Every structure is written in C-alpha cells, then in structure tokens.
Amino acid sequence: MAEGKIVAGFIAPHPPHLVYAENPPQNEPRSQGGWEQLRWAYERARKSLDALKPDVLLVHSPHWQTLVGHHFLGVEKLSGKSVDPIFPNLFRYNFDLKVDVAMAEACCAEARAMGLEAQMMRNPGFRVDYGTITTLHMIRPQWDIPVVGISANNSPYYLTLDEGVDEMVKLGEATRRAIEASGKRAVLLCSNTFSHWHFHEEPALPEDMTKEHPQSYVGYKWDMRIIELLRRGEVDEVMRLFPQWVEEAFAEVKSGAFPWMLSAMGFPRVPAELHGYGTVIGTGNAVMEWNLEGAGA
Amino acid sequence: MSTVSAFLVTGSPLPLLRPDNPPWAVLADGFKAASAALVASRPDVLLVYSTQWIAVLDELWQVRPHSVGVHVDENWYEFGDLKFDIESDVALAEACVAGCATIGMSAKPVDYEDFPIDTGTIVADALLNPGRVPLVIAANNVYHDFAKTEALAAMAGETAAAQGKRVAVVAVGGLSGAYFDHRIDIATDHVRHEADDTANKAFLDALQQGSEASRAAVGDYAGKTKADFGMKHLAWVLGATGGFSGAIVHGYSATYGAGAAVVEFKL
Numbered sequence: 186m187a188e189g190k191i192v193a194g195f196i197a198p199h200p201p202h203l204v205y206a207e208n209p210p211q212n213e214p215r216s217q218g219g220w221e222q223l224r225w226a227y228e229r230a231r232k233s234l235d236a237l238k239p240d241v242l243l244v245h246s247p248h249w250q251t252l253v254g255h256h257f258l259g260v261e262k263l264s265g266k267s268v269d270p271i272f273p274n275l276f277r278y279n280f281d282l283k284v285d286v287a288m289a290e291a292c293c294a295e296a297r298a299m300g301l302e303a304q305m306m307r308n309p310g311f312r313v314d315y316g317t318i319t320t321l322h323m324i325r326p327q328w329d330i331p332v333v334g335i336s337a338n339n340s341p342y343y344l345t346l347d348e349g350v351d352e353m354v355k356l357g358e359a360t361r362r363a364i365e366a367s368g369k370r371a372v373l374l375c376s377n378t379f380s381h382w383h384f385h386e387e388p389a390l391p392e393d394m395t396k397e398h399p400q401s402y403v404g405y406k407w408d409m410r411i412i413e414l415l416r417r418g419e420v421d422e423v424m425r426l427f428p429q430w431v432e433e434a435f436a437e438v439k440s441g442a443f444p445w446m447l448s449a450m451g452f453p454r455v456p457a458e459l460h461g462y463g464t465v466i467g468t469g470n471a472v473m474e475w476n477l478e479g480a481g482a
Numbered sequence: 483m484s485t486v487s488a489f490l491v492t493g494s495p496l497p498l499l500r501p502d503n504p505p506w507a508v509l510a511d512g513f514k515a516a517s518a519a520l521v522a523s524r525p526d527v528l529l530v531y532s533t534q535w536i537a538v539l540d541e542l543w544q545v546r547p548h549s550v551g552v553h554v555d556e557n558w559y560e561f562g563d564l565k566f567d568i569e570s571d572v573a574l575a576e577a578c579v580a581g582c583a584t585i586g587m588s589a590k591p592v593d594y595e596d597f598p599i600d601t602g603t604i605v606a607d608a609l610l611n612p613g614r615v616p617l618v619i620a621a622n623n624v625y626h627d628f629a630k631t632e633a634l635a636a637m638a639g640e641t642a643a644a645q646g647k648r649v650a651v652v653a654v655g656g657l658s659g660a661y662f663d664h665r666i667d668i669a670t671d672h673v674r675h676e677a678d679d680t681a682n683k684a685f686l687d688a689l690q691q692g693s694e695a696s697r698a699a700v701g702d703y704a705g706k707t708k709a710d711f712g713m714k715h716l717a718w719v720l721g722a723t724g725g726f727s728g729a730i731v732h733g734y735s736a737t738y739g740a741g742a743a744v745v746e747f748k749l
Contacts, residue, residue, distance in 0.1 A: 252557050252661045253738065266596045271538055273594045302664050308559040310552060312598060336556075385625055386588045387539045466539065 194373040199319035200465035201276035219392030226461020226472035240369040247440035248316030254302025258334035285331035295359035320376040357448025380404025380469035400467025407434035408469035487523035488651035492742035493602020499561040505671040512733020512744030513609035525650035531718035532602035533655035537621035544619040545591040571616035602654040635721025655715035657741030658707035674739030693725035
C-alpha cells in the first residue's frame, strides 16, 4: 500500500450565512444572495479540491465543543436536520454524510498513543454541528467524499494558550501519522474565522450587504497581516504572533483548528493561496489553501 | 411580582441520564425535592434561562408552541439520549420579545421545527416539571453582562405579572467551571479543585443568606472559580424575583469535576 499523504489544507470558515446565501436545496430558508466575494472564493477552492481528488476530508470545527478530550465522529452514516441555535433563521440544513470511520479510529488511536485524551462518538442520533456542515458544504457541496469530523476540545480556554496550542500540535502530528498509515489522499479543513469581532444585532434583511463591513479596524488589520504572512509562507512568524493575534483580533483560531492543521502539514514554509476574503456580520473570513502536492512539499 | 417560586439548577444531563451514580444521585434527589416545591407553588408558567442556549446576535426567545424530539448531548452522548416534549407560553414569550425594546434590547422570536432545544432546558424541564407547565425560554446572549441579564429577567417578570400569571423562575447553569480533562471513574466524581469546592460551598452559604449576601459574593466567586458564564443565571433569579430572603440547597455535587447544585429560593 502506498503511503498516505496530506495533499492540501484549507482554511475554510463556517459562517452559515454562506450556505443561506447560496440557496442549496438542503437548506430551508431562502435568500436573495449576499457575501458573494466569499462564495466566489469557495468556488475557486472547490475547483482546486476537485483537482486534488482526495479520498477523505478531515474537518476540525469549533462548534462541536467537548469538555473531556478530542472526539471523532464514529458512525458511518449520519443524517438529519441541523438547525443552527444561533442563526436558526438562516441555517436549517438537511445533512446526510458518510464518515470514514476507519480513518477516524486511526486518528483517535494515534492521538491516544501520543498521550492525548481522545474518544470515538458512536451515537447514531448525534446531530452534527453547523460548523462542520457549513465548511463541508462550502468546500464540497456534492457530499461524495467521506469525512472525518473532529471536535474542539476546550483546552485552549481552560489551559493556558500555549498549553492548548501544544495539545493541538500533538493532535496534528497524530492526524498526520494516521493519514500516512492509511494509504489515502487527505485534505484538511480548518473551520475557522480569523478576526471574530462581530455585530450584536442582525439587519432586518440579513443579506443586505450595505450593512456588511469589518466590525473592528484592529481585527481587519490583523486579518490582512496574517493573510500577507501566509501568502509569503511565513508560518513561523504567524505562530510567533499567534497569542497576540488571538488576543487582539479575538480570533476564532484559538479553538485549535489552525495549529492542528499547520502541525499536521508540518508547518509548511510554502506560500498559501488566498482564494478570497470577506466579512460576515463583521468577522473576517479568508479562504486559503496550501497545495502541498503542487508545492512538492 | 407574581413570582411564586424560584430555582437555580444544574443543566448537566448527568443526573438525568445516570441517577444511579452516587455523585449524580445527590443532584437527582435534589431535583425531586425542588420539583415538589415547584409543583406545590402552582405556577402558570416557568420562566427559564439556560446558560447553554447561546445567542450572539439579539436576545432570542422560544415561541414555538410545542417542541418535541430527541436531543443527543455533544459531550455526554455515551450516557443516552434526551427526549423532550415542551410546551411554550407563546403569549408571554411574544410579549417578552416586545418588552425587550422597552429596555433597549434587540430581540427575536424563535419558531422552527427541529430547533435544538439546549440540554440545560431539557434537563430542567424533565426533572422539575412533571405537570408539563408551559415554559418561556430565553437565550443566554454571551454579550449581556450580569446587570443586563438582571434587567432582562426583571422585564420578563413584570411582563408575566401584567398577564396575571403565577411564575416559577428557573435559572439553569453550573457553579465552578473546571471539568476533569481526562476520563474518570464516574463513581468517584467530585469537584475537581479543592479550592473550588470550598468556594462553591461558601457561595451556596451566601445564597442561603439572601440577595444582599449573594450579590456581595458573586463577582469574586465567579472570577475565582471560572463559574458558568459568570453566574449570569443568578442574575436571572435576582431580576425575575426582585430579590430573595434565603435559599434551600437541595443538592450539591460535581458533574465531571464541575460544581453543580439544586437550589430553591425563599421569596
């Protein structure tokens, strides 16, 4: 069996507004569009993902929050309606996804071998969180590639940030080992917004783009600084700045997906491609890609 | 005020799903006592605030007349599923939505099939409310502080009074916030940090002394113990009741290391 590999990683944020704006048949609410720049960014990312022909997509979502360790979806077929408790007016999505249970179990086992607390989620009635679903829909609306869903352990919030990041770096290493042993081509998805400062009231028409702009100039400047560094391949500098970035931009990357993905990819010093950037209720969202296969990494 | 009873209870599903486990049985037994008190107070409506229903835009209120389904908790799914069958007092909930404008707060009604009623609300309804008294459920907007939450609750209490309703106030949330970060033998569950245990007990003592002592204690307590959302659920009790003279602690224990209690307030 050929050695498996991570062929790419994407920053793939999960505002449910993007699904709402696209009007897919799975989502009940109808919109008049909106957030086009980000949806066009995802269109570019979809093409790139299609060309990569991955066997499995692994997504780490901040909206499946677990208190005791890192959890992995462990039921082969999960379906139902995911109603976002925060934006129920925008996201009521009928999901039907196939889990690569073998890959999830391998990731879980490797995590445990590295001393992390990890467990499989085996309850067939489990309602998959909207972060996982939104990211997966936006990157691959055909839903024809098996997935591995990973929870966000709350360690970065209960431990110090450094300790939390250390946990996620280990989880990334465990993920890489499991992928390499699997023989599969894997794509990683970091389901995170950058600057997370947002408005506290919703416009009467949510897709009224005259109301959409960065909520915080400080957050916006951080978004641009980080994107520019990543476009130059300066991941070491980004990780050096990570605590300050999290603090000043209230960045959602604190939840762990970002260091997990970079660690799994070996902190690649290759330029990331920016597919697009936009704000959603004032938060900063970038769709970015590290094509490791194309870069020969 | 038309408040006839008030409670602060844990929203953890563990006492509901595994009442046979000794540390959680303490809480399950506490719920039985609190439930008896709630029933005896003959409320028309339960005014519920759960720290686990998170809102970030606007204040959300459940206005769906009947919510029924099975919920699987994102953390404790291995212990079983949570069935729920909840009636809402739609007239009061809609009046609360409108009432938010009077306190300068933007609010929205929530009326969607398959809406994920939060674990805390399901637990409280299941263990406190055998008579299926209708609920009014308010979300925990994470950007509302203690004072704003208290103002929200006061508005809800006054709105209920204007409708001539007898209200049971139900605040759903935990105490100290430190969970174990590894698997434990659940039979040995206890408050993770001794200092948190001490602080929890001191705080419960303060509740038993009444509103004034509770107000004096809550800020320092919440900071030291990383208490659940800064104990905003106590703000819900204070606002909706207008104050209490004391409290009865029906149960105090741990839910996987975090502090948890079932408290009935003396009005």
